[in-house]
Amino acid sequence: MNIDVAPLKIIKDQIEAFTTSLIATLPNILAALVFLLLVWLANRLIGSVYSRVLARTHMRSSLKAALESLVSVLVWTIGILIAATIAMPDLTPTKLLAGLGLGSIAVGLAFKDIFENFLAGILILLREPMRIGDYIEVEGITGEVKKITLRDTYLRQVDGDLILLPNSMLYKNAVSVHTDWERRRVTIIVGIAYGEDVAEGRRVMEAALKGLDTVDQQRPIEVFAQAFNSSSIDFEVTWWTGSKPVEIRRSKDKVVEAVKSALDEAGIEIPFPYRTLTFKEPLSLKGSNDNDYERGEDGGSSSD
Template sequence: MNINIAPLKIIREQIEAFTTSFIAVLPNLLAAVLFLVVVWLANKLIGSIYSRVLARTHMRSSLKAALQSLVSVAVWTFGLLIAATIAMPGLTPTKLLAGLGLGSIAIGLAFKDIFENFLAGILILLREPMRIGDYIEVEGISGEVKKITLRDTYLRQVDGDLILLPNSVLYKNAVSVHTDWDRKRVTIIVGIAYDEDVAEGRRVIEAALKDLDTVDQQRPVEIFAQAFNSSSIDFEVTWWTGSRPVEIRRSKDKVVEAVKTALDEAGIEIPFPYRTLTFKDPLALRSSSNDEDPSQGVENT
């Protein structure tokens, strides 16, 4: 049986050519790997020195971490470019930069959102619109800022859930920083009956808030008769307290309790909503007593 050895010869020649080429470039590859080890050590050394320098500044920890990451990325980018030219001597810096220029267009289109969040993270860290521990709200999402990275901001909601919010959302939308100031104004509505004296009701409510420890006594408590409601005269009661959510809830709890107690002790009615029902025809009411006539009706208007 005749065996055609031409394909086997071609495969053998290709393997020999590949082996010869690999052996020829092996010193360059080893040199490139060795250079990357040097880059790794240099990155560690530069990171250590940079950390010591930043430790003497008053920058926020999140901004320090972001700057360290940028320095590390720059060192590795520069090192990889040099390693590529060492491994492939025919690859000149001009050709490499030209290739990166063409490839960056495709990479930019593919990773547009990532780069957008990355740049937004840098701008947020530099502008310092919020701090770790602040309570913020954006696009209906609220929580405590736990961590700010170059891509995401970590928010811990009051129910314990952790939200990873892309930095571009924070940068492009209006953000409410609730704890930017340590004080916040809180408002509730208190209603008294129409038969009560409005001035006396205002005085009683104001006295109820006077000695509460959750009400900032250095700022005025404001009480305004606001509206004629369906069954009450409504007061708008405003005071200042701590800006954190738990402080606001605790203050509201004590204020509502104190106002209710004070109005009750003063004999001032907090009315329930009244409803007046009108019937077209007389409404027949049946008595539970067997001695009464069940057919007797009572007319209601």
């Protein structure tokens, strides 16, 4: 029986060629590994120096962490490229840059949203449109800013829920920063009866807000007659208080209590809707003796 040894010889030659090539390139590979070790040490050293430099600045902690990460990524990228040329001398920098360019396009298309959020996070951290602890509103979502990362912004809503918003959403849409100022203007509507004196009602409401600790007494307290409502003359009562949601709620609570007490004390009526009914057909009512009574007039209107 004859055995064809030609395929075996080809496999043997390929293994020998691979082994010879590996042994030839082994010093280069070891040199590349040693270089990567040096890159690791350099990255640690540069990161330590960079952290000390940033510690002397007034940058927010999230921005410092982002810049430190960018520097680390840059150091490792350059180090890996140099290590690749050391391990494979035939791999020139031109070929590396060309491959890196094609690879970056493919990665950019695959991770478009991630890079979009990353760049938006960098711009948000650099521009500082909001701070940790601010209450913001975007696209109907309101909450306290707890953390800003390179990809997400963490919002804690007043009911305790934690919401993670992509940074691109904050960068592309209008954002209301409710606590950008320490003070915020608040308005409630108060109505008095038509039979009351408008000027006296205005004076009583203004006096009720003076002296309240939740009302900023350094800013104007404004009371304006606003509209003729169905059962009352409505006043717009406006004042300034703290900008946090709990401060606004607490201030509204005390203002409503103070205005109600002041109007009651002054004898000024806060009306509730009055309704008068007239019936088009006579209405039959049965009394306790089952006697029928008729009540009503022809008509057909009801008013509040």
